[in-house]
Amino acid sequence: METHQQQQNQQAPNDIxxxxxxxxxxxxxxxRQSSTRWTPTTDQIRILKDLYYNNGVRSPSADQIQRxxxxxxxxxxxxxxxxxxxFQNHKARERQKKRFNTSTTDHHHHVPxxxxxxxxxxxxxxxxxxxxxxxxxxxPSSTGVLTVGQIGxxxxxxxxxxKSFRDCSISACGSSTASASxxxxxNFGWVxxxxxxxxxxxxxxxxxxxxGIHEEGQ
Amino acid sequence: METHQQQQNQQAPNDIxxxxxxxxxxxxxxxRQSSTRWTPTTDQIRILKDLYYNNGVRSPSADQIQRxxxxxxxxxxxxxxxxxxxFQNHKARERQKKRFNTSTTDHHHHVPxxxxxxxxxxxxxxxxxxxxxxxxxxxPSSTGVLTVGQIGxxxxxxxxxxKSFRDCSISACGSSTASASxxxxxNFGWVxxxxxxxxxxxxxxxxxxxxGIHEEGQ
DNA sequence: ACGATATGAATGAATG
DNA sequence: CATTCATTCATATCGT
Numbered sequence: 001m002e003t004h005q006q007q008q009n010q011q012a013p014n015d016i017x018x019x020x021x022x023x024x025x026x027x028x029x030x031x032r033q034s035s036t037r038w039t040p041t042t043d044q045i046r047i048l049k050d051l052y053y054n055n056g057v058r059s060p061s062a063d064q065i066q067r068x069x070x071x072x073x074x075x076x077x078x079x080x081x082x083x084x085x086x087f088q089n090h091k092a093r094e095r096q097k098k099r100f101n102t103s104t105t106d107h108h109h110h111v112p113x114x115x116x117x118x119x120x121x122x123x124x125x126x127x128x129x130x131x132x133x134x135x136x137x138x139x140p141s142s143t144g145v146l147t148v149g150q151i152g153x154x155x156x157x158x159x160x161x162x163k164s165f166r167d168c169s170i171s172a173c174g175s176s177t178a179s180a181s182x183x184x185x186x187n188f189g190w191v192x193x194x195x196x197x198x199x200x201x202x203x204x205x206x207x208x209x210x211x212g213i214h215e216e217g218q
Numbered sequence: 219m220e221t222h223q224q225q226q227n228q229q230a231p232n233d234i235x236x237x238x239x240x241x242x243x244x245x246x247x248x249x250r251q252s253s254t255r256w257t258p259t260t261d262q263i264r265i266l267k268d269l270y271y272n273n274g275v276r277s278p279s280a281d282q283i284q285r286x287x288x289x290x291x292x293x294x295x296x297x298x299x300x301x302x303x304x305f306q307n308h309k310a311r312e313r314q315k316k317r318f319n320t321s322t323t324d325h326h327h328h329v330p331x332x333x334x335x336x337x338x339x340x341x342x343x344x345x346x347x348x349x350x351x352x353x354x355x356x357x358p359s360s361t362g363v364l365t366v367g368q369i370g371x372x373x374x375x376x377x378x379x380x381k382s383f384r385d386c387s388i389s390a391c392g393s394s395t396a397s398a399s400x401x402x403x404x405n406f407g408w409v410x411x412x413x414x415x416x417x418x419x420x421x422x423x424x425x426x427x428x429x430g431i432h433e434e435g436q
Numbered sequence: 437a438c439g440a441t442a443t444g445a446a447t448g449a450a451t452g
Numbered sequence: 453c454a455t456t457c458a459t460t461c462a463t464a465t466c467g468t
Contacts, residue, residue, distance in 0.1 A: 035459085035460095036448095036449090037447090037448055037449075037458090037459075037460090038448065038449090039448090040447095040448090059453095081449085082448080082449095085447095085448060085449060085450085086447095086448080088449095088453080089447065089448070089449085090447095091453085092453070092454065092455085093446095093447080095453085095454085096280070096454080096455090097298075097299065099280035099454095100280055100283050100284060100287075100297075100298030100299060100301075100302060101284070101297070101298050102284075254444095254462085254463070254464085255443090255444050255445070255462080255463065255464080256444065256445090257444085257464070257465095258443095258444090277455075277456070279455090280454095299444095299445080300444080300445095303443095303444060303445060303446085304443090304444080306445095306456085306457085307443065307444065307445085308443095309456095309457090310456095310457070310458070310459090311442090311443080313457085313458095314458085314459095
């Protein structure tokens with residue numbers, strides 16, 4: 001996934017989108033990214049993954065999407081549909097990977113995901129790991145937060161998303177290693193099945209409670 | 219693809235590429251990620267193409283992917299994702315190339331093919347027809363895949379002008395539509411779930427955000 | 437050695 | 453939710 005994370009278009013929290021004058025890119029390629037496709041910033045990815053893995057958000061409702069996108073907007077241009085698609089894709093691909101590498105006769109009974117007390121940062125499952133950490137995605141700042149305390153706990157100490165104010169205090173909740181968050185989650189690559197994340201039930205998922213729990217344990 | 223046909227020799231079926239197939243490897247001494255990406259052996263490619271052209275395999279299902287990768291494994295290290303990506307890419311590139319010469323008889327259809335980058339797609343490697351005999355189905359001899367000749371060679375004569383209208387103009391409006399519900403829900407905060415109200419939208423489409431962009435009806 | 441090309445890998449966006 | 457398409461990045465390989 002974010003093995004390399006070619007993120008160069010770091011839109012300011014403002015709303016710039018076509019600032020081609022910047023030219024501060026790595027110079028690898030173009031800077032004109034006025035394309036139609038959303039290019040998530042590192043911070044946005046970090047938060048999205050935090051929601052996904054640490055908070056168990058899988059299919060956020062319209063409400064949540066609005067809130068999430070509002071929060072992510074301070075890190076770059078984003079729309080609700082981007083958030084929607086992101087979760088859809090992330091979930092689908094996680095499943096797909098497993099599908100490729102598991103036998104069809106083994107659908108029932110899979111290992112329940114364990115609850116890691118700390119993030120598994122480096123699992124060298126296979127020599128052929130897709131990992132290629134040689135690329136450093138020029139993380140702007142906040143490098144190496146690495147708060148490996150109680151990440152997925154249900155104590156609720158992470159996000160603090162407000163309702164009306166998009167200011168929020170998110171404070172990046174030390175969920176994962178900041179800059180390493182990308183390289184962190186791609187560990188469960190195509191062969192490694194387990195996402196080293198605990199999906200503690202989201203405390204803010206209405207549907208979870210009223211609509212019945214869908215599958216989430218992997 | 220065929221043009222290139224890099225003959226990087228076939229690694230031992232049971233061994234990973236030593237990263238020195240060409241001789242002076244890039245010296246991956248301190249970095250263990252020598253195998254950054256899968257390098258298919260000639261046998262693997264042969265079989266993959268056979269499946270593609272002679273058997274019409276285009277988008278193998280997860281089940282097929284497992285089976286294919288299992289079979290190819292005897293010719294070299296391979297994973298399910300490799301097979302998956304191979305077919306994806308092969309199909310996509312073939313279509314991409316075909317999209318040029320098949321200019322749809324110069325209709326008004328202004329296909330957005332511009333490439334912001336300078337790399338442009340100036341590959342004239344496959345000007346007219348990508349194949350029509352390009353691939354020689356020399357009997358695999360070991361897999362019994364029913365090598366019939368050139369049935370699937372151009373079996374999919376269907377041009378590639380199915381749906382190419384994706385330029386669109388995704389209006390940036392987005393989030394305003396669904397914000398109606400949001401304005402209401404923010405009263406309760408999002409930790410406090412209100413059962414009496416929370417199940418408004420179970421599922422929704424990103425259309426809600428973008429509000430009518432694709433009108434591919436006719 | 438370098439630059440161009442080919443192609444593996446990744447992912448946003450859509451559709452069924 | 454699964455499948456697919458398009459686009460782009462990264463890199464292996466080849467040509468000069």
